[in-house]
Amino acid sequence: MSPPLSLGTKDPVPDPADLEPGAESSRRRREVYRVIFGHDTRAGRAFDVVLIVAILASVVAIMLESVATIRADHGGLLRALEWIFTIAFTLEYGVRLWCVGNSIRYARSFLGIIDLLAFLPTYVSVIVPGGQVLGVVRILRVLRIFRILKLAQYVGEAGLLLRALRASRYKVTVFVMTVVTIAVIVGSLMYLIEGPDSGFTSIPRGVYWGVVTLTTVGFGDITPRTPVGQALASVVMIMGYGIIAVPTGIVTVELAQASREQEVGRACPACREKGHDRDARHCKWCGSVLGQPS
Numbered sequence: 001m002s003p004p005l006s007l008g009t010k011d012p013v014p015d016p017a018d019l020e021p022g023a024e025s026s027r028r029r030r031e032v033y034r035v036i037f038g039h040d041t042r043a044g045r046a047f048d049v050v051l052i053v054a055i056l057a058s059v060v061a062i063m064l065e066s067v068a069t070i071r072a073d074h075g076g077l078l079r080a081l082e083w084i085f086t087i088a089f090t091l092e093y094g095v096r097l098w099c100v101g102n103s104i105r106y107a108r109s110f111l112g113i114i115d116l117l118a119f120l121p122t123y124v125s126v127i128v129p130g131g132q133v134l135g136v137v138r139i140l141r142v143l144r145i146f147r148i149l150k151l152a153q154y155v156g157e158a159g160l161l162l163r164a165l166r167a168s169r170y171k172v173t174v175f176v177m178t179v180v181t182i183a184v185i186v187g188s189l190m191y192l193i194e195g196p197d198s199g200f201t202s203i204p205r206g207v208y209w210g211v212v213t214l215t216t217v218g219f220g221d222i223t224p225r226t227p228v229g230q231a232l233a234s235v236v237m238i239m240g241y242g243i244i245a246v247p248t249g250i251v252t253v254e255l256a257q258a259s260r261e262q263e264v265g266r267a268c269p270a271c272r273e274k275g276h277d278r279d280a281r282h283c284k285w286c287g288s289v290l291g292q293p294s
Contacts, residue, residue, distance in 0.1 A: 033099040036092075051092070055118075058085035082122060089119040164255035171250045179243060183210035186236055193229045198222070216240045 038044040058081070064070050065078045093115050097103040106112045187206030194200040199222040200209065209222045213236045224230050268283035268290060280290055 029099045032095060036096060036099060054085060054088060058082065058089075061085070086119045086122040089115070093119065160258050161255065163258045164251055167258065168250045168254040172247055175246055175250065179214065182239070183207050183214055186210040186214070186232065189232060190224060190229060193232065194224050194226060198225045198229065210236065213237060214240045214243065216244065 034041060035043045035047050039048065061078050061081045065075065065082070071078070096112075096115065097107065100106045107116070184203075184207055187208070187210040188203050189206075190209060191200045191203050191206040194206075200206045205222070212219050212222075213233060216237065224233050268286060268288055271283060271286040271288065282288065283290055
C-alpha cells in the first residue's frame with residue numbers, strides 16, 4: 001500500500017500497517033484509510049472534493065449568520081445547517097480515528113487538532129453562547145486541497161523560499177527594529193509638537209500614528225495640524241516609501257542566492273558534474289540525461 005500522504009509537511013498520520021493482516025476489520029480499515037487519507041483513487045479524490053465543499057459551505061453559513069438581517073430571516077435554517085455540518089464533521093473525525101493505526105498520535109497532530117476544532121466550537125456554543133463563531137477555523141482544513149491539485153512539484157520551490165527567508169532573518173530583524181525605533185522617536189516628537197489638541201494624547205498614541213504613517217497606510221484618524229507637525233509628517237511619509245523597498249530587496253537577494261546554490265548543486269547522475277542551467281535536459285560535460293530540476 002502506498003505510504004501516507006505528507007500534505008506538504010510531515011504527516012503524523014501512520015499507515016495502518018500494524019493492523020492484524022487478513023482480518024475483515026483490517027481490510028475495511030485499509031480501504032477506508034485509502035479513501036480518507038489517500039488521493040490516488042477516484043473515491044479518495046471524490047471524498048476530498050465533497051469535504052472541501054462542505055467546509056466552505058459551513059464557513060459561509062457561519063458568516064451569513066453573523067449578518068443581522070439574514071439571521072432574522074433565515075436564522076433557523078442557518079442553525080440547522082450548522083448542526084448538520086457539525087454532526088457530519090464529528091462522524092468524519094471518528095472515522096479518521098478508527099481507520100488510522102495510532103489514533104492518539106493522529107489526535108495530537110496538527111491536522112488532528114484542526115479536525116477536532118472543526119466541530120468542537122458548535123458543541124461549546126451550547127454552553128457558551130456565541131462560541132459557534134469560532135467554527136470559522138474550519139477554513140484551515142482547506143489545506144487538504146493540495147492533495148487534489150497535486151502541488152507536490154512545488155515543494156522544492158517552497159523549500160527555496162523558506163531557505164531565503166531563513167537566510168535573511170537577521171537582516172529583516174534588524175530592519176524591523178530600526179522601523180520600530182523610528183516610529184517611537186517620531187511618535188514622541190509628534191506628542192511634543194501637536195499635543196492632545198490634535199489627538200496625540202500620549203506617546204503610544206503618537207507611536208501608533210508613526211507606524212501608520214511610516215508604513216504608508218494612512219488611516220487619517222489622527223492628523224497633525226501645526227506647520228511643524230505637518231513638515232515632520234511629510235518627512236515620515238517620504239521615508240516610508242524608501243523603507244518599503246528594503247525588506248523586498250533583502251529577501252530578493254537571498255532568494256537569488258539560494259536559487260544559484262540550488263542550480264549549482266544539481267549534479268549529473270553519470271559524471272557527477274554540477275553547474276547546469278535550470279532548464280538543462282542533458283549534461284554539458286558528458287551529454288547524459290539529467291533529472292528534473294529540484
